Amino acid sequence: MTRTSISLPVNLKREMDAAEVNWSAYLRDAISERLKWETERNVAEAILINEKLRRKAPKGWDSAKVIREWRDRR
Secondary structure, eight states, rough: OOOOOOOOHHHHHHHHHSSSOHHHHHHHHHHHHHHHHHEEEEHHHHHHHHHHOOOOOOOOOOOOHHHHHHHOOO
């Protein structure tokens, strides 16, 4: 594992020392949860962008025909 340092006000550190909490484990969990949230948010944002950019195909559109035309051009 790697180490990371943070700076805290003295009074906050005193309060933390008074509480019987494993702060390292707590912060690891909190950071992990935040990263999951960020990932989910990024996926949700990508989905919204995709929906905005997406267009309906015109009536009569034959995607297989278009793909075949492009393949035949090679």
